[in-house]
Amino acid sequence: MSSDVVIQASFQYKGECNTDTVVELQELKVLKEIENFCNGGEEEMDPITDIQDIMPALQRQKPPNSLLLWCNLYPTRATVSRGRPNRHKLCRRCETAIETISHISGCCPFVKNARIKCHNRITDQLQKHVSKYGWTSYMEPRLFAKDGSLWKPDLILKKEQKIAVVDVTVQYENDSKAVEMAWREKSDKYKHLNAEVMELTGGLEPKHFGFIMGIRGKRLGMNNCLVKFLGIERFETFAQKTSRLTLSLTLKLLQLFNDK
Numbered sequence: 656m657s658s659d660v661v662i663q664a665s666f667q668y669k670g671e672c673n674t675d676t677v678v679e680l681q682e683l684k685v686l687k688e689i690e691n692f693c694n695g696g697e698e699e700m701d702p703i704t705d706i707q708d709i710m711p712a713l714q715r716q717k718p719p720n721s722l723l724l725w726c727n728l729y730p731t732r733a734t735v736s737r738g739r740p741n742r743h744k745l746c747r748r749c750e751t752a753i754e755t756i757s758h759i760s761g762c763c764p765f766v767k768n769a770r771i772k773c774h775n776r777i778t779d780q781l782q783k784h785v786s787k788y789g790w791t792s793y794m795e796p797r798l799f800a801k802d803g804s805l806w807k808p809d810l811i812l813k814k815e816q817k818i819a820v821v822d823v824t825v826q827y828e829n830d831s832k833a834v835e836m837a838w839r840e841k842s843d844k845y846k847h848l849n850a851e852v853m854e855l856t857g858g859l860e861p862k863h864f865g866f867i868m869g870i871r872g873k874r875l876g877m878n879n880c881l882v883k884f885l886g887i888e889r890f891e892t893f894a895q896k897t898s899r900l901t902l903s904l905t906l907k908l909l910q911l912f913n914d915k
């Protein structure tokens with residue numbers, strides 16, 4: 656089957672037409688990704704889709720950027736130069752790394768402000784949501800460790816004697832092991848500040864959590880530890896809202912990156 660047919664079917668799949676073709680194409684990776692998207696993206700992450708074969712068709716079809724990003728098909732210099740050794744691969748903005756989604760969303764200095772804004776919006780949204788459940792928030796409190804160094808955890812939550820120290824991260828979710836490692840790092844980041852956190856909040860035995868959102872809007876299972884600790888029921892609606900916020904802020908960041 657030609658790549659054009661695959662792509663046309665894929666991008667008509669979201670509630671429009673072409674049902675018969677789609678049924679025949681269920682096994683294809685691109686469609687499976689889209690189906691996951693339509694169903695809320697609960698499945699485990701897949702490795703990057705190889706776009707080399709279908710890139711020409713993609714460029715003709717101009718599907719929505721949100722779908723491209725979700726399917727790992729968003730064009731960057733790294734992806735469009737695959738199989739073309741003479742094409743530029745370095746970031747068009749900073750020229751310090753290969754231009755990948757991971758670089759643009761996670762490191763590129765050109766979009767640093769947009770990256771901070773995205774992080775802060777997600778932290779705000781989390782804080783507002785948990786406040787409905789009686790948690791008091793401390794946003795970026797300034798804490799001094801015993802060696803005099805200054806630390807600013809994203810969010811400390813306190814209810815009765817319970818304390819949660821939360822580090823929010825927005826990360827490219829292509830590599831599930833890397834995401835899990837990041838979550839563990841985030842969970843350990845402020846453990847040396849337990850005495851200071853207890854003094855600030857008046858609570859006891861702080862627990863530490865990462866809260867990781869995937870830039871493509873995928874929901875990651877490790878956030879459930881925090882949700883469980885906070886005793887939040889019906890977290891699903893909030894998780895969906897936050898996924899969509901993350902995806903839309905990432906798209907804005909990419910637009911800023913691409914703007915002439």
Ligand SMILES: [Zn+2]
Pocket residue numbers: 746747748749750751752758759762763764765
């Ligand atoms: Zn760059």
